[in-house]
Amino acid sequence: MEVHSLASGSSGNAYIILHQGRALLLDAGLSGKRTYAGLAAAGIDSASITAILVTHEHNDHIAGAGILSRRLGIPLYMTAGTWLAARDRLGIISEDKIHLISPGTAFVLNGLEVWALPVCHDALEPVNYIFDTGKCRAAVFTDTGCVTEAMVNTLSACNAMVLEANHDLKMLQQGPYPWSLKKRVASENGHLSNLQAARVLAWLAAKGKITQAHLGHLSAVNNSPEIAIAAVAQFLAAQGMDSEPVYHSLKVLPRHKPGPVLQVK
Ligand SMILES: [Zn+2]
Ligand SMILES: [Zn+2]
Incomplete structure (x- = not known):
């Protein structure tokens, strides 16, 4: 799995x-044009996308969802709440293209067991998704303000993940965002900071199966790739984990172009 x-x-x-x-296309927050350009740059045939x-x-996750579903003739999977909140912005989608899923349950797509967390x-x-081939597991874990024990327990079976490292807390606090937005981003229902991401990785490296992690969903204003990597690497090193494979796999996903690929075996 890649x-x-x-x-x-x-x-x-x-x-x-x-x-x-x-x-599978996981979130479609780019325009149709940008998605096709990204697929071409990554060497992926759009005809291979089945759902x-x-x-x-949020718009950064659905902006191209309606258009791509129509153009590729493929179904959309989401929770009932997401459908309710998103449907007016997706354009015309026939009901048979919408598959509603329940948080905490799994379904099978492309030979993968997909868990909605x-x-x-x-x-x-909101949910995140975990993908299981039967031999290995990967997760894309972003857009969450908190990490519960149940979440890390579920993630502990993952071999690889994309993990949100949205902001450096000090940069957020001292930066230009209005106070209400700072409060939202840092809240329990906002986004993970570099330090929160580092804690998740340290826990998974100690108790889980993780060997690879790429950091994603970075803020353009309140973080930088160098700061995010340094924060997570320093935290892991302080825990004595600088010999772990996950420490050596750390990379940051670019905001506007295809990034490094997780090869999960
Ligand atoms: Zn969001
Ligand atoms: Zn987002």
Whole structure:
């Protein structure tokens, strides 16, 4: 299984989960044009995409979902709450193209078991997804303000993940955002900070199966790739984990172009 990022951040998110020649588009936050350009740059044939999975209704996750579903003739998977909140912005979608899923349950797509993991985010019914081939597991874990024990327990079976490292808390606090937005981003229903991401990775490296992690959904204003990597690497090193494979795999996903690929075996 391969996990590609076409773009990652508040200007648009789109990931491709490739397994046995078929692909899932995880979030469609780029325009149709940008998605096709990203697919071409990543060497992925749009005809291999069999479905779009949506995490939640924020525009950076659904901006191209309606258009791509229509153009590729493929179904959309999301929770009932996300559908309710997003439907007016997706254009005309026939009902048979909408597959409603329940948080906390699994379904099978492209030979993968897909788990919908509920997360803490200021959306109606947000989830993240975990992909299991039967031999290995990968997750894309972003847009959550908190990490519960249940979440890390679920993630502990993952071999690889994209993990949100949205902001450096000090940069957020001292930066230009209005106070209400600072409060929202840092809240339990906002986004993960570099330090929160580092704690998740340290826990998974100590108790889980993780060997690879790419950091994603970075803020353009309150973070930088260098700061995010340094924060997570320093935390892991302080825990004595600088010999762990996950420490050596750390990379940042670019905000506007395809990034490094997780090869999950
Ligand atoms: Zn987002
Ligand atoms: Zn969001």
